[in-house]
Amino acid sequence: MLDQPFASDLPATGTAAAVVRFAGDSGDGIQTLGSEFTKSSALAGHGFMTFPDFPAEIRAPAGTTFGVSAFQIQIGGDAVKTHGDTVDVLVALNPAALKTNLPSLRPGGLLLIDTDAFNKRGLEKAGYETNPLEDGSLDDYRVEAIEISRLTREAALADGRAEAGVTKKDADKARNFWALGLVYWMFEQDRSATAAWLGTKFGKRPEIAAANVAALDAGHTYGDVTDMAPPTRLRTLAAAQPKPGTYKTLTGIDGIVLGLTAASALSGLRLHYCSYPITPASAILHGLAKLEGEGVATFQAEDEIAAATAAIGASFAGGLGVTGTSGPGMALKAEALGLAAAAELPLIVVDVQRAGPSTGMPTKVEQADLNMALKGRHGEAPLPVFAAAGPGDSFDTVLEAARVATTFMTPVILLSDAYTANAAEPWRLPDVDAMADIAINRDIDPEGFHPFRRDQDTLARAWAVPGMPGLAHRLGGIERSAGSGHISYDPDNHQEMTDLRAAKLDRIRDFLPAAKIETGDDAGRVLVVGWGSTRGVLKSTVEELNAEGHAVGHMHLRNLSPLPRGLEETFGLFDSIVVAELNSGQLLDELRARFPHIPFRGLNKVTGQPFTVAEIDAALREDF
Amino acid sequence: MNVMNPDIVAPEADTTTPLTARDFTSDQEVRWCPGCGDYAILKAVRATLADVGRRPEDVVFVSGIGCAARFPYYLASYGFHTIHGRAPAVATGVKMANPDLDVWVVGGDGDFLSIGGNHLMHALRRNVDLNLLMPNNAVYGLTKGQYSPASATGMRSPSSPGGSVEAPVNAAMLALGAGARFVARSADTLQDHLPGVLKAAHANRGTSFVEILQNCVVFNDGAFDAVKDKATGAERTIRVEHGKPLIFGANADKGIHVDWATGTARVVPVGDGAAADEVTVHDQTNLALATILARMEGPDLPVALGVVYHAPGASFTDLREDDPTRTMDRAGLSRLLSAGKTWTVS
Numbered sequence: 001m002l003d004q005p006f007a008s009d010l011p012a013t014g015t016a017a018a019v020v021r022f023a024g025d026s027g028d029g030i031q032t033l034g035s036e037f038t039k040s041s042a043l044a045g046h047g048f049m050t051f052p053d054f055p056a057e058i059r060a061p062a063g064t065t066f067g068v069s070a071f072q073i074q075i076g077g078d079a080v081k082t083h084g085d086t087v088d089v090l091v092a093l094n095p096a097a098l099k100t101n102l103p104s105l106r107p108g109g110l111l112l113i114d115t116d117a118f119n120k121r122g123l124e125k126a127g128y129e130t131n132p133l134e135d136g137s138l139d140d141y142r143v144e145a146i147e148i149s150r151l152t153r154e155a156a157l158a159d160g161r162a163e164a165g166v167t168k169k170d171a172d173k174a175r176n177f178w179a180l181g182l183v184y185w186m187f188e189q190d191r192s193a194t195a196a197w198l199g200t201k202f203g204k205r206p207e208i209a210a211a212n213v214a215a216l217d218a219g220h221t222y223g224d225v226t227d228m229a230p231p232t233r234l235r236t237l238a239a240a241q242p243k244p245g246t247y248k249t250l251t252g253i254d255g256i257v258l259g260l261t262a263a264s265a266l267s268g269l270r271l272h273y274c275s276y277p278i279t280p281a282s283a284i285l286h287g288l289a290k291l292e293g294e295g296v297a298t299f300q301a302e303d304e305i306a307a308a309t310a311a312i313g314a315s316f317a318g319g320l321g322v323t324g325t326s327g328p329g330m331a332l333k334a335e336a337l338g339l340a341a342a343a344e345l346p347l348i349v350v351d352v353q354r355a356g357p358s359t360g361m362p363t364k365v366e367q368a369d370l371n372m373a374l375k376g377r378h379g380e381a382p383l384p385v386f387a388a389a390g391p392g393d394s395f396d397t398v399l400e401a402a403r404v405a406t407t408f409m410t411p412v413i414l415l416s417d418a419y420t421a422n423a424a425e426p427w428r429l430p431d432v433d434a435m436a437d438i439a440i441n442r443d444i445d446p447e448g449f450h451p452f453r454r455d456q457d458t459l460a461r462a463w464a465v466p467g468m469p470g471l472a473h474r475l476g477g478i479e480r481s482a483g484s485g486h487i488s489y490d491p492d493n494h495q496e497m498t499d500l501r502a503a504k505l506d507r508i509r510d511f512l513p514a515a516k517i518e519t520g521d522d523a524g525r526v527l528v529v530g531w532g533s534t535r536g537v538l539k540s541t542v543e544e545l546n547a548e549g550h551a552v553g554h555m556h557l558r559n560l561s562p563l564p565r566g567l568e569e570t571f572g573l574f575d576s577i578v579v580a581e582l583n584s585g586q587l588l589d590e591l592r593a594r595f596p597h598i599p600f601r602g603l604n605k606v607t608g609q610p611f612t613v614a615e616i617d618a619a620l621r622e623d624f
Numbered sequence: 625m626n627v628m629n630p631d632i633v634a635p636e637a638d639t640t641t642p643l644t645a646r647d648f649t650s651d652q653e654v655r656w657c658p659g660c661g662d663y664a665i666l667k668a669v670r671a672t673l674a675d676v677g678r679r680p681e682d683v684v685f686v687s688g689i690g691c692a693a694r695f696p697y698y699l700a701s702y703g704f705h706t707i708h709g710r711a712p713a714v715a716t717g718v719k720m721a722n723p724d725l726d727v728w729v730v731g732g733d734g735d736f737l738s739i740g741g742n743h744l745m746h747a748l749r750r751n752v753d754l755n756l757l758m759p760n761n762a763v764y765g766l767t768k769g770q771y772s773p774a775s776a777t778g779m780r781s782p783s784s785p786g787g788s789v790e791a792p793v794n795a796a797m798l799a800l801g802a803g804a805r806f807v808a809r810s811a812d813t814l815q816d817h818l819p820g821v822l823k824a825a826h827a828n829r830g831t832s833f834v835e836i837l838q839n840c841v842v843f844n845d846g847a848f849d850a851v852k853d854k855a856t857g858a859e860r861t862i863r864v865e866h867g868k869p870l871i872f873g874a875n876a877d878k879g880i881h882v883d884w885a886t887g888t889a890r891v892v893p894v895g896d897g898a899a900a901d902e903v904t905v906h907d908q909t910n911l912a913l914a915t916i917l918a919r920m921e922g923p924d925l926p927v928a929l930g931v932v933y934h935a936p937g938a939s940f941t942d943l944r945e946d947d948p949t950r951t952m953d954r955a956g957l958s959r960l961l962s963a964g965k966t967w968t969v970s
Contacts (some may be wrong), residue, residue: 476703
């Protein structure tokens, strides 16, 4: 486990990491606090990983437990790869937030509470029979109970701001920034970036901006002037020591947005992102819609099917067709993916997985669409399926998907999930000049042309597009003759085309990198295999076990179809293999089917929450 | 933007020789039932394509599923035979990717009015520059004769042995309700009429919806005979033309008078002794008149053929802000990546 930041015997610097969780009502601006604290942490040079944890309801009734929104961040040095198992500092702006988030706070952790919100009404709404500030239930924690609302009002309305039009209601809305100011003080962080952001945010109402900045400053000053001296004040945290370069904060959604845009720039194909609103994938549409006017086209379709088929139409006409959705929408696109597979058109299909089935828990994480991505089509329509392992990896995975889609003329499914989509981490900007082109071959000889004439290396068919003279052709879902491209019901031809579609996956396997151990030992006691958003937690756990001297390795699969070369050889170098995933064993089943002689063991969780280091650690130790 | 990669030297398009229907005829054998109305529609479409003169490589036919959806195979243009009902959405994507293309969508009443009703509605309200041709045979042909959303109430079919209890869709009314700016109607065998309607549809820059009454010789034979028959057709239909009085009948002795107070139409006599000013003049830009004409389904009133409504408006791809030929480049990508709050580690 990482060092505890409050231990008084720690040196003044070098504490590895701390975990902070902000919690409050969904109208309290908790996600804003989180993103501001993330930005300041990044500017202070820390490594970080964030975890926004919010309800699906836009504005649940105020003060209720189901309306609580939370944001967790781990900050520190290079070892930070997860948002942290347990919380060191919990900011609870109301009783409901305390009730729902207290289980995450470690014993001895710091609890920052706005006592003004702990009135009779607030306690009743949260379902508290007695006031937890008075009944001894918080004795295991270091409680800082402060009249934050009152102090915020005093600060926000002072210096003539009340006269300038700042109301008590305006002042009350600033109490989250008072809390943030105090947290900045605890971590010795500069609050000027947040003050500047407030100035921009409330640019048209400078008195409101000033009231919020006053609250921010007051919170910070509170730390200085009260007896919150050490040990409450945190030790200076380690800074990360990343590779030289320019960095920015990147969420998984950002990674997909930038990755798709990069795929367009590197291929010269105009991006056509076609989507229908669905949580949590909608944010991709929002991100790309802002780039209309810069060579990116977005289309908010009338439904998921239209989104998929419009993207297919765009690809048919020579664009880079992309459609994005989450689980239920993926189900609706299934028929269209059969067409794209039969027509052998390049297409990227993004599925930001969420907890299901059906509406399930739309803002919560799950990796349970893997079976659907691998197999959820009519007929035999094998498609590449790739998974993004984190925000930065989303960018790289999108580029790989685009490269495979256009090189091999195939749809590619890209899996993200509700965790990766919203989590943020520092990301080193890639060198655009050093990025390889995505080559598009439109140099097609009309002599003897037919649309299913193939490149013998990739098995890709020729991508002639409307507007090109001499190459007019008809595509469609009806089976095609491998030799002429005309429709064909010939039995042997269907066998041949089915085999060709499968063989294309083998060519893609040869094109993609071989399996490798990502973290830890290349051989030994236990290998943990994961995919998608679990990478950070698996890596952290394995690094800690390695540090204790255990021979443990970690393999993380980006390519789930086709599976990479060399898997079997690598599996053979470990005594036991644990397949960790946020479903009931979908990759596990796939691996068991492929390698029936290897005794895989599943580590599975379907709670809508990510794995913790403690869970992985305990599971791997079973095999020591 | 015919060819998107400037490195490729495409064969020169021959733009000098006038096109004929043969230039739009593919080498594929047509596989509709003998006597199917689709043959006549195909003939009219080929003639229209030659007439309007877009090069075959700049023309795209998109279709869904059904008998009519086989259209693309028989045309020597680009073509995409897609999935049931979704052709308008596919075509929207095609048009977005290359607005210069001349995009046509062909689908039957099952394709457009049933499984694809949603996409029809949204293509129409967006006014995507597509020519939607809907051969309406009021039956599911390819799946062997089930009643369709356009079938008459009471139709007996394998899936309605006791007679359908459902009310049929009036396609033109549906299109008008969805915000269509071009709605026309014709029939398969009216070769003196259909090509003109298709040409007008092509000329409209926006979604053009053309219902083509079509005979299914196997499963719904004769459904529109009264409308198309030479003997009865003149009495049972009216060919509307913008700016001309609404007159019909073999002897041009009947007219349509619209009572604007009640929004209803009635037949009035025309000719000797009749008050000529009682006949309403067709104004294809008048939505109220179009609605009244679209609703005329007999037997008291003739079925309206021709351009029922045409109110030109900016098309979807014209209205989109972005230059459709523009693609993000490396310089733009660099700017985008470094936008927002960044920090440097040295």
